[in-house]
Amino acid sequence: MCGKRLKPILNEVLDNLLANGHLHGSPQAIENLRHISASSIDRLLKHERKKLEIKGRKGTKPGTLLKQQIAIRTWAEWDENCSGFMEIDLVAHEGGNSQGDFAQTLNMVDVWSGWTELVAIKNKA
Known part of the structure; x- marks a missing residue:
């Protein structure tokens, strides 16, 4: 307060x-x-x-330098003006304590339409 x-x-x-x-x-x-x-x-x-104060933490780690240098190829060029191109994220719901069992949510969003799909996952299983 x-x-x-x-x-x-x-x-x-x-x-x-x-x-x-x-x-x-x-x-x-x-x-x-x-x-x-x-x-x-x-x-x-x-x-x-x-x-x-809650201290922010990320549950994921950045990729290696080699991983960042590898170009990603898809069957089509990235086009945000049509449906089918997705952004995906894994969100941990551990309440500030990453030890023990907790849920994670896999989020997938279509960039053009904003359509969102969510899937609950237990411990990155």
Whole structure:
């Protein structure tokens, strides 16, 4: 939650925490919290947000240099103005943890029409 959204409800949250005995602190510290600015809240929570940040990872690895040098031949030249030319991608749904069993989706999209086909696959099997 950002400081701009937390600031308007902070007094109510502080009252609730104090009334239920979940917050202990000096009266001066609690008063300082009641008057804190949204930007100060953001600065103080910056490191906590960083801990919760999802780190992007790719499940696929780039090909070798040799693989990139080999020309791909098809029965026809690539033409995005007619149906039949596809872009394919494999997407992992591992929730940030690539260990264990998880589903993957094989996506195939026709470039011209936008027609999409999806197939669920278990562990690249």
